[in-house]
């Protein structure tokens with residue numbers, strides 16, 4: 105039996121005050137308040153400032169030597185795949201497509217979707233990611249979709265179900281009566297704790313079969329999120345077809361957008377959409393170079409995402425760090441190619457913290473609700489504090505501290521919608537043991553269904569041969585016969 109940590113004795117609806125933290129409000133002028141308090145009453149942020157008076161029954165959390173910031177927002181994550189955490193560590197997009205789209209993804213039963221979603225959703229809030237878009241493209245039947253939502257509702261995070269099904273064309277599933285029924289039953293009118301998007305890709309087929317799905321989205325008033333500009337999969341034709349047919353809107357989220365020409369970026373910028381940049385994914389899987397260095401030239405809004413725990417984790421600290429690295433790396437590389445030197449980086453730590461918070465709230469149409477520590481907004485709050493860590497002082501550059509120094513283990517407390525879900529580095533009221541048992545059952549089933557050999561082969565793709573360079577400074581040579589260096 106697992107025990108569930110109930111944390112400090114918080115009664116439902118009890119006010120909460122974080123005392124004496126370095127507050128990154130992420131408001132419109134990015135106000136930073138040293139030694140300040142954040143007061144939460146009910147579901148909302150009641151006050152932010154120095155030396156606040158709290159109601160006598162408020163729970164006090166000491167934020168001394170810590171950073172208070174808004175909950176982070178991941179705009180694209182395939183939570184169902186968390187059941188196979190780390191399995192695809194050595195994959196490219198090719199192995200990913202073969203595994204999930206062609207060979208094995210259809211093995212997933214509703215309970216397997218549930219298992220992955222449950223663990224992935226818990227993983228997100230543990231890392232201070234209070235809002236996650238569940239880019240749920242394994243929903244082969246309404247039962248799978250019910251299981252996905254059951255899991256999201258079992259975890260006290262804020263979620264957006266991006267409904268998808270890679271086993272059918274979007275023109276098939278989106279127009280089915282079962283889909284309509286599901287939306288009515290499980291998604292309609294759920295408020296800001298469970299949002300709704302439609303998730304599908306546009307192949308560039310000149311017949312534009314995706315039109316039918318876009319028309320359903322328009323009729324339902326639901327935003328579309330789409331993997332766009334993915335090398336070898338989606339390209340400029342998909343963007344052009346969407347644009348020419350009037351389906352590019354400010355709510356549209358383009359995931360990756362890494363292999364597009366200037367013409368497509370112009371169309372995205374002109375229609376007001378945003379790009380969800382998944383830097384760790386783009387770097388490993390091969391969708392294209394992480395595009396922030398291009399997006400800034402087109403003034404296209406950015407949010408961040410972690411894509412899938414089959415490779416990476418649901419941890420936006422990694423997203424911020426890798427995005428800074430990739431952007432600066434590209435800038436230096438381009439400059440060196442021109443025999444030039446970059447003396448000032450364009451992308452700043454402050455900007456990636458903004459993308460991890462406000463970038464997400466704006467992309468999801470939730471900017472009046474979350475994204476900053478602003479009085480009146482819903483209270484999604486993260487306290488980064490770790491008194492035992494040598495990395496938590498001195499805090500000189502608070503945005504640099506968040507982007508380059510902090511990690512998920514430093515997430516001390518997390519509040520979602522006014523509810524304390526993590527405290528003193530421990531999840532509160534969350535049954536991790538249940539998630540463990542569900543995932544173990546899924547893995548056992550998948551190995552059984554695939555067979556040990558196929559399971560092992562899927563995890564260990566062949567390594568291409570490395571061509572060793574001749575080295576003019578050595579007199580040694582490799583003797584393949586004796587497997588030794590010859591002198």
Ligand SMILES: [Zn+2]
Nearest residue numbers: 180239331411
């Ligand atoms: Zn994806």
